Amino acid sequence: MNIVVCVKQVPDTYSERRLDPGDKTLDRASADGVINELDEYAIEESLKLAEATGGTVTVLTMGPEKATESIRKALSMGADKAVHVLDDSLHGADAVQTSAALAAALDKVGFDLVVLGSESTDARMSVVPAMLAERLGLPQLTYASKVEVDGSAITVQRQAEYGYDKVEATLPAVVSVVEKINEPRYPSFKGIMAAKKKEVANFGVGDLGLAEADLGLAGAATEVVEFTPAPPREKGVVVTDEGDGGVKIADYLASQKIL
Amino acid sequence: MSEILVLVDHADGAVKKVTLELLTLARRLGEPAAVFVGQGYDNAKSILAEYGAAKVYVAADAELAEYVVAPKVAVLASLVQDRQPGGVLLPSSADGKEIAGRLAVRVGAGVITDAVDVRDGFVCEQSVFGGGTIVQSRVRSGVPIVTVRPNSAAPEAAPADAAEEQVSVTLSDADKAARITDRVEVEKGERPDLAEASIVVSGGRGVGSGENFAVIEALADALGAAVGASRAATDAGWYPHQYQVGQTGKTVSPQLYLAAGISGAIQHRAGMQTSKTIVVVNKDAEAPLFEIADFGVVGDLHQVVPQLTEEVKKRKA
Incomplete structure (x- = not known):
C-alpha cells in the first residue's frame, strides 16, 4: 500500500508565538519550529499500516526551507521518502490554498491512502483533511481513533461527542487521526542516520500546475485585518486553604452571582 | 436584507444552544435563515421561530444521515448557489468546521473558524496562540463561511415566522464515499455537552486516579456542569479522551471554569483561557494556572472540592 503522510512544521507551543506586524502572517523566525504534534501520530499510524501491508510511506509537507527539519524527523521515524512543496510564492497561503497545493502534489505523487493529524497546534482549524477529501473526491475518514485496512476496504472509528461512529469506505481515502490512536515511536540512532540518505523531492508551483493569481497572500480568500495582544487577565485572589477553602469558593461564586 | 444561513446543530430535532447563539449573531448581519438537515424537524420548529429564524430550509431525506459530513455540504452548497446568502454561520464543532471547510472549497469561498464574535461586515474576532493574541479577520472573496465557538454570544429570543421550505439534493458518488455503519454511544448520563456547558469542572494530575474523578463528577453534578480533564488525566487513562480540554482536545469558553489539580501548562490554557470566570484549586502554590485565576485556593482538592460540593x-437547596 502506497501511503502519503502529510506533516506541518509549526512554532513550538512553548516558545512565544506571534504574527508578523508587516504582512500579518505567522512569524516563523521568532519561534522554534517543530513537527506538529498530532502529525507524529499520523506518521506512526502510516508506518504501522505500511508494515502490516508491505507498503511504503512518503512524507509530504508544504512550507519554507526550514520545514526540512520536520521532514527529517518523519524520515528518521521510518518513512521511506519525502516530497517538499517549497515555493516562496506560497507564503501566506490560507487553508483553502494549502489544500489546493497539497491536493495537486498528492495527484502527482499517487497514493492509496493519505494520513494527516486532525489538527495543527498553530492555526487549529482542523479543516485541511476534509478539504483534501473534497478536492480529491475521496472518502473522508477523519478524527479516527482506530483504523483497519483489509484489502481495499477501510474502516475507522470516528471520534464524536457521544462516543464514535463506525465509518466504512473503499481505498483510496483520506484519514486524519486523533492522539488516542497510538503511541508514536522515537527515532532510533539507526533511523536518524538512515534518514540523511533518504530521497527528498522538491516541488514548486510550476510542477503542480497552480495558477499564479490564486497563490499566496494576494490570492487568499481570507485576510487578517488587524491583531492585538490579548489584554492580560486581571490577577485574581488566591487564598490558602485553612479548612474552609470550599466555603470560600462558594462565597466567591455567590458574589459573582454564579451560585 | 440578505439571508444569513445558520446550520442547525441538533440531535433528532433537539436543538443545541449554540444554534440559538448563531441565530442571535445572524440578526446583526442580515435575516437569519436556519438550515435543518436530518430527522425531527417538528421538535425544532418552535425554538427556531422563537430565536429569530425568518425562514427554515428543511432537508429531511433519510439518506443524508448515512454519510460523513458531505451531505450537509451538498445541502448548504445548493442553498448558497440558489439563494446567494450574505454569509453562512456554523458551530465550531468537529463536524461544523469540516462542513465549513468543504463548503468553502465547493463554492469557491473563504472560511474562518473558531470566531468568538462576528460583527457588521462579517468581521470575525478570533483568539489565537492559546488566547495570547486577538485577531480580526474577514473573508474577502466569495460568501463568508464562519464557524463560531459555543458561548460566544448570549442567545436572545426574537420571534419570527420560521417559514418552512423543503430542500432536496442529489448526492454525488463522492458525497457517499464514507458511509456511517454504526453509532456507538458512551455513557455520559445527564451532564451537558462539554463544548456548550455554561460551567465546566475539570480534573488533572492532582486527582490521582480514575476512581477519584468521582469527586470531580460530584461537584459537576451539584453545579449542573460538564466534566473536563487535562491531558495528563486522559493520557493516564483516568478519564475518557473525548473530555480532554486543551490543545489537541476541546476548546471551551464557559461562564465558569473550575480546575482542580491542573497545573496549567500552555497546552491546557489554550483550551480554556477565554472562559469568563476561572477558579483554580491546586496544592502547589506555584501552579501557573493561578496566574489566570479569578479566584484560587491553594489546598488539597480532595478536601476543598467535596466541601464545595x-x-x-x-445553598441550592
Whole structure:
C-alpha cells in the first residue's frame, strides 16, 4: 500500500508565538519550529499500516526551507521518502490554498491512502483533511481513533461527542487521526542516520500546475485585518486553604452571582 | 436584507444552544435563515421561530444521515448557489468546521473558524496562540463561511415566522464515499455537552486516579456542569479522551471554569483561557494556572472540592 503522510512544521507551543506586524502572517523566525504534534501520530499510524501491508510511506509537507527539519524527523521515524512543496510564492497561503497545493502534489505523487493529524497546534482549524477529501473526491475518514485496512476496504472509528461512529469506505481515502490512536515511536540512532540518505523531492508551483493569481497572500480568500495582544487577565485572589477553602469558593461564586 | 444561513446543530430535532447563539449573531448581519438537515424537524420548529429564524430550509431525506459530513455540504452548497446568502454561520464543532471547510472549497469561498464574535461586515474576532493574541479577520472573496465557538454570544429570543421550505439534493458518488455503519454511544448520563456547558469542572494530575474523578463528577453534578480533564488525566487513562480540554482536545469558553489539580501548562490554557470566570484549586502554590485565576485556593482538592460540593448543594437547596 502506497501511503502519503502529510506533516506541518509549526512554532513550538512553548516558545512565544506571534504574527508578523508587516504582512500579518505567522512569524516563523521568532519561534522554534517543530513537527506538529498530532502529525507524529499520523506518521506512526502510516508506518504501522505500511508494515502490516508491505507498503511504503512518503512524507509530504508544504512550507519554507526550514520545514526540512520536520521532514527529517518523519524520515528518521521510518518513512521511506519525502516530497517538499517549497515555493516562496506560497507564503501566506490560507487553508483553502494549502489544500489546493497539497491536493495537486498528492495527484502527482499517487497514493492509496493519505494520513494527516486532525489538527495543527498553530492555526487549529482542523479543516485541511476534509478539504483534501473534497478536492480529491475521496472518502473522508477523519478524527479516527482506530483504523483497519483489509484489502481495499477501510474502516475507522470516528471520534464524536457521544462516543464514535463506525465509518466504512473503499481505498483510496483520506484519514486524519486523533492522539488516542497510538503511541508514536522515537527515532532510533539507526533511523536518524538512515534518514540523511533518504530521497527528498522538491516541488514548486510550476510542477503542480497552480495558477499564479490564486497563490499566496494576494490570492487568499481570507485576510487578517488587524491583531492585538490579548489584554492580560486581571490577577485574581488566591487564598490558602485553612479548612474552609470550599466555603470560600462558594462565597466567591455567590458574589459573582454564579451560585 | 440578505439571508444569513445558520446550520442547525441538533440531535433528532433537539436543538443545541449554540444554534440559538448563531441565530442571535445572524440578526446583526442580515435575516437569519436556519438550515435543518436530518430527522425531527417538528421538535425544532418552535425554538427556531422563537430565536429569530425568518425562514427554515428543511432537508429531511433519510439518506443524508448515512454519510460523513458531505451531505450537509451538498445541502448548504445548493442553498448558497440558489439563494446567494450574505454569509453562512456554523458551530465550531468537529463536524461544523469540516462542513465549513468543504463548503468553502465547493463554492469557491473563504472560511474562518473558531470566531468568538462576528460583527457588521462579517468581521470575525478570533483568539489565537492559546488566547495570547486577538485577531480580526474577514473573508474577502466569495460568501463568508464562519464557524463560531459555543458561548460566544448570549442567545436572545426574537420571534419570527420560521417559514418552512423543503430542500432536496442529489448526492454525488463522492458525497457517499464514507458511509456511517454504526453509532456507538458512551455513557455520559445527564451532564451537558462539554463544548456548550455554561460551567465546566475539570480534573488533572492532582486527582490521582480514575476512581477519584468521582469527586470531580460530584461537584459537576451539584453545579449542573460538564466534566473536563487535562491531558495528563486522559493520557493516564483516568478519564475518557473525548473530555480532554486543551490543545489537541476541546476548546471551551464557559461562564465558569473550575480546575482542580491542573497545573496549567500552555497546552491546557489554550483550551480554556477565554472562559469568563476561572477558579483554580491546586496544592502547589506555584501552579501557573493561578496566574489566570479569578479566584484560587491553594489546598488539597480532595478536601476543598467535596466541601464545595456540599456547600453548593446546601445553598441550592
